[in-house]
Amino acid sequence: MIRSDNGYFGEFGGRFVPEILLPALTQLEDLFFQLRDEPSFWQEYLTLTQEYSGRPTPLTPLRRLSRQLGGAQIWLKREDLNHSGAHKINNVLGQGLLVQRMGKKRVIAETGAGQHGLATAIMAARLGLEATIYMGDEDIERQYSNVFWMRQLGADVVAVTTGSRTLKDALDEALRDWAASVETTHYVLGTVCGPAPFPEMVAYFQSVIGEEIRQQALQQMDRLPHAIVACVGGGSNAIGAFGAFLDDPEVELVGVEAGGRSLDEGQHSVRLLKGTGETGIAQGYKTLFLQNDDGQLGDTHSIAAGLDYVGVSPILAYLTQTGRVIPDSASDAEVLEAFSLLMKVEGIIPALESAHGLAGGFKRAKAMQPDQNLVINLSGRGDKDIFNIARAFPQAEWTGFLQREALRSKELLAETGGQ
Amino acid sequence: MIRSDNGYFGEFGGRFVPEILLPALTQLEDLFFQLRDEPSFWQEYLTLTQEYSGRPTPLTPLRRLSRQLGGAQIWLKREDLNHSGAHKINNVLGQGLLVQRMGKKRVIAETGAGQHGLATAIMAARLGLEATIYMGDEDIERQYSNVFWMRQLGADVVAVTTGSRTLKDALDEALRDWAASVETTHYVLGTVCGPAPFPEMVAYFQSVIGEEIRQQALQQMDRLPHAIVACVGGGSNAIGAFGAFLDDPEVELVGVEAGGRSLDEGQHSVRLLKGTGETGIAQGYKTLFLQNDDGQLGDTHSIAAGLDYVGVSPILAYLTQTGRVIPDSASDAEVLEAFSLLMKVEGIIPALESAHGLAGGFKRAKAMQPDQNLVINLSGRGDKDIFNIARAFPQAEWTGFLQREALRSKELLAETGGQ
Amino acid sequence: MFPKQYEALQVMSHAVVGFPNLDENEKAIAGLVKSGVKLIELQVPFSDPVADGHTLVNACHDALKHGGSVRATLALAEKVCAKHPEATFILMSYLNPLYRYGLQALFEKAASVGIEGLIIPDWPVEEIEPWLPTFDELGLSPILMVTPNTPLERIERIAKASRGMIYVVSRMGVTGHQTQWGEDFQSYLDRIRQYTDLPLAVGFGVRSADDLNALAGKTEVAAFCSKYIEWQRNDGSDVAAEKMEAMIGEVSA
Amino acid sequence: MFPKQYEALQVMSHAVVGFPNLDENEKAIAGLVKSGVKLIELQVPFSDPVADGHTLVNACHDALKHGGSVRATLALAEKVCAKHPEATFILMSYLNPLYRYGLQALFEKAASVGIEGLIIPDWPVEEIEPWLPTFDELGLSPILMVTPNTPLERIERIAKASRGMIYVVSRMGVTGHQTQWGEDFQSYLDRIRQYTDLPLAVGFGVRSADDLNALAGKTEVAAFCSKYIEWQRNDGSDVAAEKMEAMIGEVSA
């Protein structure tokens, strides 16, 4: 189990929040520290993920693609098969159990791609909680389909119009809400970031991914994999996949960040590679942030909204510093290529976030031997992202369809007068 | 195992196809009859569904909703968690194994909702086969997102412009293709319909659903469920869920068809209830068809494209006749209500098809006792259907988003010149 | 009257009942008879004609809109059989409209109005066999189809159940255009003739005088159907009949 | 100079450095001093000001576009501290800009230009404690915040680490408007005073002369910040200063 040293991982982590949030964080930490050592709590969590979300997710061999690339045998850890379509639900369900124990009746969350917001809205519906989801105005427009579903699920989606109107502003706004509502409300942080105990707690819940990989590898490969590759936004799917292997130095752990259009300022979301992120303290914790000389957080870009974040898990910042995790990045163009390849050769539609892991993994696998095994964590599915994918592969037919659908929708609205 | 009497189930079934298709059907039947009795083949099939599609799918208790409705304990069989988002993939993967044994290099399929076409395109990609998917022109427009994915997956989607331009016309056209290509091509029929051996074969592959329900029920409820409810389009998810319980008369089996707007001609797709479908012979088999006095197949309607079919499984026609299966129907309005209820109370987004099973199941559960158990087969997830759901719940915000997205898409296309 | 084995090539053509409309059917059939067509299929239009190519599919859909039906077909048959005793009329239909009418009643009625043969493409030999006594009693000839991929034993079975003639599907598939009438085709015919003395009617891909000339001497009947319906749709029934007459005139038999 | 315990109410107000622009800051501060404001927070604008309400958030974002930064803040401080010795200037910042500048260097520089206090809302007491010797040496007063949900032991710890005054967050949350100054509030103040002799500065929700009058006699300082920034945005710094003066005049202290 990944454990912090009083909230820190090396020099990263900590708890840098307005005083008003301290009691809630302490309460959460106390509860979590107590529960994480009870085997029955982990069992309760596993049962919930099994009966509701279909865990364990399979480890799928990519036989055709591995042959085609001519290197290592590639396997996908299928987090895309989770309920809601991504690994985000693991963390959210775990936090849901904590919410129930705390007796709180309302949850809030920040979301960028909308995937964590959707997962939170789902959990809230399942447990009968009120949910408010903060989402940048820009992201709402880019990820409208997730907004659509969150609202259908009964969640209140609040558009954040301050700052860059994206994930980091949504996080700021969620913290503001929490400051006012902390006595009745739990803040469901979506990744292994933020103030302690969030990084440790989210890593704990997501560790189910790596525990399963370990068991499945021993069963399906008869040995541990040679390498595990995962995309890195905040870092939760990567930490989840890596966690069970930290003490097996023969297993390479590779985190792939969003290389975006280029490594120029504002054109990517790479924080772990030299010359990109710098140590800073913001949004409640200390880690590598993209920032300028004045300590202002920077602009980011990625084709995958879920990787488009300015900070990164303090755990990953630490593990990269120690050399245990190898940082890599994939450009938007490489990602689209990997995306198409997986679809056409294996019939699996990856999330654009996850396609970063694919791009990094395929490249690595090619340089390896057929008797070696490489696991890529497929953190989510792509069919939820049709608007994004369609933007990435512009086609006249799609444009035409949208125009007709907009017209039909307008007529329908006129007929029914809306809801 | 469900076995036909020489292709017939009571008076239904048979093989009424142009002579040219006979040899392929015979070849398929011979192969299938041989394999279905080899336990290793079933094991091979189970392994494929496990490692690629995440089977077994869970049986999820709906504790909150059951309490709210005040009747039986309701459970969902989570076919929505399958790879591709619906039970259709089970059948398609099974047929994929047969295609490999026959050494054929091309598959064709008909599709209405697009779900079966998508599953076929996925299987074809995974196995390295060419795929041609026939889809009514009307359905292409209604289900464009599935078309988009099929094409991204490398399948050739052919618009069918004859007849009513929907599922039955696509099926006709697929048969025409098959007549010309039968020596090199396998026709992946999507449901428990069509000429022998398709009904028997599809029932065999889909029986994995009911086998799992049985095991899970014994484990999770300590007994068999009191009732199992499934929606009925062609009938494959229903037969799949029911198959393992045919010899347990204490388990009620309920098939819910699409009641549409009303039971007036052309306004629904109910074929099993008295006064709706009449015995007929078309599309290769004998069953209850919606048809007029002249034997012309009728028009159908359903809010769920996947239930919008004029015929029904000969197995279900037979089991309804014998009284083993209880036919029921749900109207479009009831379906939308059930759809919203499941989302808001349990955080699960059902396919509109599956929401028919929900509507029928909820109604039934309310009249039952809390110590009874009712299983609803959740055949698919709804997030693939965002355009349909948005049509069902008209909202100004969606219209506005579509208009802006159409404009952005057009600009993007102009910039990039398309692909 | 069906031709005898090895008689000179006769042309069979087609009417889709209700296409372009019921009145025009009568006129078109008169034109066909006058142009020298000896055998005419009266096709009951059907909503789901799986064994037809697109020309006939579209004709079916149009016909249904203009009153085409089993009853309309029987009524038309009654008129044209009486009016053109020199021609042989064959009822062509998918099974369901007939099934829905009632098979026994349908066959009786068809025989009584002068129909001599039946072509039902989705009715396989296994299902037809029990009806043979009825057909023989009514003097109705079931014309079954053989396709290039039909195995020998099955050709034998089909040949045994067939009456009047055997319908030889010239190629795999209902769509596509060019068909070859070379050696493979000849050995295909030879394969069938092993099992039957019935005349052979070749259908699918017969679209020109060249095709007819190629078939002359090889088979007794050539089914010239889709192309004729195309003429009818594009040029009207009168011009279609003129073209038919001109084409038959070109056949060197 | 910070007030003494139980001195009459003083008003603290605010400048976001770079808002509306750097030149205007100087003029606005002069206006504030003239209007009777005794304590002024100089806020380093930050991209992610999580502890601020929307007024200040938007001011921060504007300020960043107009050259607001740590260096600009220090430069401004150097000028205004020299120019207005009668006022007390407090550096208010989120941690990261200071951290990036280098904390030791920053504190030295701030002290050297005349800054007397520090408010860093995302720097908890645990992280501040190790710096206390430095602050004491530099004569810089860390002003820590207490909130209504701060437990007693933690109030004690915060009180111990604080210098100059304690910032009393009047209510839960950074947004929302109406704050009550009734009994609950009084017992909240009493709770804090158990542990400290420092004057209390009350912030959040102080938006009118009524609020100031309610606080007079209860606390030593009232932080009148967001509302002032709203005036500045809507009416300009001159009018804002006039309104401030008028309001302070209404206070019955």
Ligand SMILES: Cc1ncc(COP(=O)(O)O)c(C=O)c1O
């Ligand atoms: C599918 C998917 N993968 C990855 C991520 C990135 O988050 P993390 O790095 O925390 O796994 C997201 C975030 O939304 C996501 O939706």
Ligand SMILES: Cc1ncc(COP(=O)(O)O)c(C=O)c1O
């Ligand atoms: C999710 C889903 N459920 C049900 C059906 C209906 O088919 P069947 O009755 O064969 O299960 C479909 C067909 O597309 C479907 O997509």
